[in-house]
Every structure is written in structure tokens, then in C-alpha cells.
Amino acid sequence: MNIQQLSNETGIGVDALRIWERRYGFPAPERDTRGFRIYSAEQVDELRLVKTLLDHGRRPGKIFALSAAERRDLVAQLVTSDSTSDQGLRKLVEEGSPSRISAELTARRNELGLEAFVVDVALPLLQLLDHGWTMGRINVAREHLVSDRLEELLKRELSAEEDNGERPQVLFLTLSGERHKLGLLLAATLFKQAGVAPLWLNEELPLSEIPALADELQVAGVALSFSSHYSPRQAREDLGLLRRSLSPRIRLIAGGQSVHQLPSLKDLIISTDLQQIPQLVKRHFLHPLKG
Amino acid sequence: MNIQQLSNETGIGVDALRIWERRYGFPAPERDTRGFRIYSAEQVDELRLVKTLLDHGRRPGKIFALSAAERRDLVAQLVTSDSTSDQGLRKLVEEGSPSRISAELTARRNELGLEAFVVDVALPLLQLLDHGWTMGRINVAREHLVSDRLEELLKRELSAEEDNGERPQVLFLTLSGERHKLGLLLAATLFKQAGVAPLWLNEELPLSEIPALADELQVAGVALSFSSHYSPRQAREDLGLLRRSLSPRIRLIAGGQSVHQLPSLKDLIISTDLQQIPQLVKRHFLHPLKG
DNA sequence: ATACAACTTTGTCTAGGACAAAAATGAATA
DNA sequence: TATTCATTTTTGTCCTAGACAAAGTTGTAT
Numbered sequence A, B: 001m002n003i004q005q006l007s008n009e010t011g012i013g014v015d016a017l018r019i020w021e022r023r024y025g026f027p028a029p030e031r032d033t034r035g036f037r038i039y040s041a042e043q044v045d046e047l048r049l050v051k052t053l054l055d056h057g058r059r060p061g062k063i064f065a066l067s068a069a070e071r072r073d074l075v076a077q078l079v080t081s082d083s084t085s086d087q088g089l090r091k092l093v094e095e096g097s098p099s100r101i102s103a104e105l106t107a108r109r110n111e112l113g114l115e116a117f118v119v120d121v122a123l124p125l126l127q128l129l130d131h132g133w134t135m136g137r138i139n140v141a142r143e144h145l146v147s148d149r150l151e152e153l154l155k156r157e158l159s160a161e162e163d164n165g166e167r168p169q170v171l172f173l174t175l176s177g178e179r180h181k182l183g184l185l186l187a188a189t190l191f192k193q194a195g196v197a198p199l200w201l202n203e204e205l206p207l208s209e210i211p212a213l214a215d216e217l218q219v220a221g222v223a224l225s226f227s228s229h230y231s232p233r234q235a236r237e238d239l240g241l242l243r244r245s246l247s248p249r250i251r252l253i254a255g256g257q258s259v260h261q262l263p264s265l266k267d268l269i270i271s272t273d274l275q276q277i278p279q280l281v282k283r284h285f286l287h288p289l290k291g
Numbered sequence C: 001a002t003a004c005a006a007c008t009t010t011g012t013c014t015a016g017g018a019c020a021a022a023a024a025t026g027a028a029t030a
Numbered sequence D: 001t002a003t004t005c006a007t008t009t010t011t012g013t014c015c016t017a018g019a020c021a022a023a024g025t026t027g028t029a030t
Helices: A003-010 A014-024 A041-055 A060-065 A068-078 A087-095 A098-112 A114-134 A140-159 A182-194 A207-217 A232-245 A274-286 B003-010 B014-024 B041-055 B060-065 B068-078 B087-095 B098-112 B114-134 B140-159 B182-194 B207-217 B232-245 B274-286
Strands: A169-173 A197-200 A221-225 A251-255 A269-271 B169-173 B197-200 B221-225 B251-255 B269-271
Touching (some): A003 A041, A041 A060, A087 A098, A087 A140, A098 A140, A140 A182, A140 B140, A140 B207, A169 A182, A169 A207, A182 A221, A182 A251, A182 A274, A207 A232, A232 A251, A251 A274, A269 A274, B003 B014, B003 B041, B041 B060, B098 B114, B098 B140, B114 B140, B114 B182, B114 B274, B169 B207, B182 B197, B182 B221, B182 B251, B251 B274
Parallel strands (some): A169 A197, A169 A221, A221 A251, B169 B197, B169 B221
């Protein structure tokens, strides 16, 4: 695998890969006849672990000071503890066929109702996927297979017709560079359940486009999420800028890893817990004066 | 805008941008205090046009020999869909509300049937969006708003239950780094209409994961698309590698800009025309012995 | 404990060079 | 005239190595 492909697969920049080799001597790929780097499958796996550690806030200097085994242990420690006791769910993730997965998820959704499904099935499922993937228990393909079925189900819920037409509209989207959308999708589903009309924008949008769009669509709020891939600093800066350029009557809601320990900004709603979304919606959208 | 952002927006590689400046003196961006390139909005627009010309087969040497006005004229000439006579569609793109867009698209789909809808509405719509965007007529937000509604509709078609269970399964996906999925989604819809059972993977997948997945799912084929953002060179290499690592009985289908002028590989089906998908499916999937 | 200054780490940019692959050109042949 | 083949030109992706601001860490003084 060449350096460009590796960069695509891991999300680590080409320049970073080269300078790590210069400074830390790792990764040290083979070279082809032209002197071009060729990375082995083992190096790719190793770099995936490195990326996970980076996403959890460790710095390269520390990471490369560890042995491969120590890195593995550390990752195991950091990744959300694998305490999901739902064996059915685990089995589904590890070996279910696409149609089995869809069927099982749909069955659970109907049995539990949407709200309980999101909190007790969808969220644990995401954690299971995340954990299984970083530890190498399940491969990327498997992860996508499962998460795509969940996404399909949730999107269907989102686009289903509602009873009345006078709900406040809320725009759900991610900024350019933020590719993790499933968490936000869970939130959007709960928002809908709680009484708003979610408008889901699937594609990432440059910050500068948002104020005009929100204005044009006359939404009551804009909800964003920032996964661990997004630097917290950047998230804070973006949210500040967005708050200032957005009309004051439009509520701004942020969620996701990178926003958990954010010093709260003025007129910014931070949502760290899916379970509190119903209250959040009531307070900020349905009975705004009582809040 | 810095060089990395520009590269993301235009799909032109960072190295290409720098070497064009070295060789042709264009683009010649301002520099900040550190000597870093800063591209102006005009240069970004200009480079979008350049990219369009490249995608139409012109070579940089020729492109940069032209004046800005000549380039604009040439693009106007080359871009097909300005001739889309469907004024309703154009108006919808430029000023329809999300719900209006969804309603209109659904109405047309029901009126025309799926096949005609894809060919006569969805495809022209994509071209209209692409054209409007390259010429600066519509902004990113608007483009996403419209394309997301179309995506929603098509996904619903894809996940709708079919009559019988014995269709050959085909896996639809894009490789890591390829983010344009709508063209492939149109194709998948037509594949379904023509009698295969499409399995849509929404998230990009590393090449190396595909053979095992295809095997596990027992699919009859794998379909990929490569937009103009994907370098044709890379596309060819990837397809060659995939062909070699995929079980020979699994058909491999490729589509998209970057694959149009590809010297045909052995045992690779290249699909450049949506209209021919029904025949393609018949020949390769339904009556494979007659082909 | 908190604030501030000094130091260290890090990734993204810079420049210019090399070279294979693709495209264009030209010459020779059918 | 059309087709093949060899040569030349064009082109983008990789290479090395250096610079520096921004982010993170440490140490000191309040």
C-alpha cells in the first residue's frame, strides 16, 4: 500500500506519516525501486491503533515511546469498556447477515418503541461497534454493514410523516470534516419523538453556509455534533463563530465527544446525554418561556 | 483559503496545484507572512472551471494557454445540461423548499415509473446541480439540500421489499476517499429494477476489505463508482488489484467519470450509460451463459 | 491554587528534484 | 489514406529536508 492510500484509510495526513518516520523511526515502510514507501498490512493495523490513541488525546511522542504490545493494552483500556451484556446484540454484530440485522433491529424497535430502542439498543450497538473495531475483533466491512442497517432504519423513522404540521423545525448537520453522523442521527430521532420536525442534511456543510440556510428555511434551531476526530479547540472556535453569525432567535445545540468538556458558551445548548433530550426539547422548543 | 482546503473543494491534488504554479505561473496566489499560499475566491472559481475542463479530457498545457474568458466559454460549451429544458426542475433546484422538493420528486417518480424517473429526472437533476455549482449559480447548501432529498427517495426505493427472494445479490459501494455516491445510487436503483437484489453500503470501504465481504455475503457482483475526484490512475490500479483479489466468479462493475476512458481490463464490466443497465444486468447476471 | 512565561512537541507548509506513465508527435510501412 | 511503432513531451506523484506557528507541557512566581 502506498502512502496516499494509507492516508485515506487511516485518516492520518501524508505529511504526518513522513515526519513520524523522520523523527521517531516509525512507521518504517519498505521502499520500491523508485524509493517510494510501501506499507505492510501489519503497519496499517498498527497505525489504526495509533490513530485511535491520537483520537483519545495521547500525543505522538508518548505513543511511539510505547511498544506495540503496550499500545494495544492502552487502546483496550481506553475504548469504552465492553460491558454490554446483551449477547443477542453481540452475536448479531459479529455474524448476522444484512437481512437478519435489519429484521432484528426492526423487531426490537417495534417491541420497545422508538425512545427505548434508541437508548437501549442503538446506543449500545454503536459502542459495541466502536469497541470491536478498535480492538480488531470486527473488521471495517462488518462495522459498516451493521451501522448502515441501523442508519437505514433511523432514516426511515426520520422521514416518516408526522401527525401535524406546526412543529418547530430543527436543522441537523455536521461541519465539513466531521464524518461521524450516527450519534447525531440518534439524537435527531429523539428530537422528532419529542415533538420537533427534524430536517436532516446528510452531507457536510461549510460553516459559512449555515446562517443563510437556517434563515432561508426559518428553522427554530440548528444541531451539530463533534466526534472525537474533531479537535475540541476547533469545535469551540466553530461554535463561537456560528453563534455570532446565526440569528439570535435560532437555538444552537451541540453534542458529541469533543464537546463534552467544553466550557459552556453563551446561548449554546450542549447535549451530552440522549436521555435528557425530551426535557431539552420541552424547555427550549415547546415551552421556551418556562425555561 | 489555504492549499489544503482548496484541494478538498476542487478535487485537484495539492502537488498538482503547486507544480502548476511552478510551470505555468497559474494559479499565482497571494502569500501570508509565512510564505503560505492564500487563494482568493476568484481563483477558486477559476480552478473549478479548470477542473471541469480536465474532467472533459483537456490537458493542463492547453487549458493554461487560454485566457480566463476563453476558458469560461469553453466550459459553457462543454457542459451539457445547460440545455435541460425542464424549467420546472430548474426552478425547483433554485428555490424549492425541502418539502416541496421531496413532494415534487415523489410525484414525478410515481407518474413516470422508476426507470424513466432515474433517467429523465434524477440524472438531469444531478447534471443541473453540477452545472449550477461549477458555474457558481447555486451554493453548496442548496446543492446538498436538493441532492439529499433525491438520495432519501432513492434509498427508500432500494430498501423497499421485493417480490421474490431468489435474485442475484450485488454489492454497491465506494472505496475510501470516494465520496460521491449519488451516481452509483442511481445505478443501484436501475439494477434493482432490472432484477438484481442490491446491497447498498453507504460508508466508504478500504479495498482490502472487499474480497472477504463479497465472499461472506455470497454476492454475484460488486459495483463501484469513481467520480472525477478520483484519479483515473488510482482507479485503474485499484480495479486491477480488486479484480485479482476477488473470486473470479464474482462480477466486477465500475462506473463514473474517472473510468470512462479506461483501457478495458480483463473481466471488468465498465458501465458508462445508465440506459444500458437493463441489458447489462440481463447479460451478466440473469442469463450469464448467453452473453 | 492560579497565572504567566519559557520551553517542547507537532503537523503543515515551503522549495526544488526525479522519474514513470500517459499523451502527442513523427516516421515508416501496409 | 490508414496503421503501427518508436521517440519526444507533458504531467502528476512521489522524494528529501528545512522552517515555523500553534498546541501542549513544564516551571516559577504570585
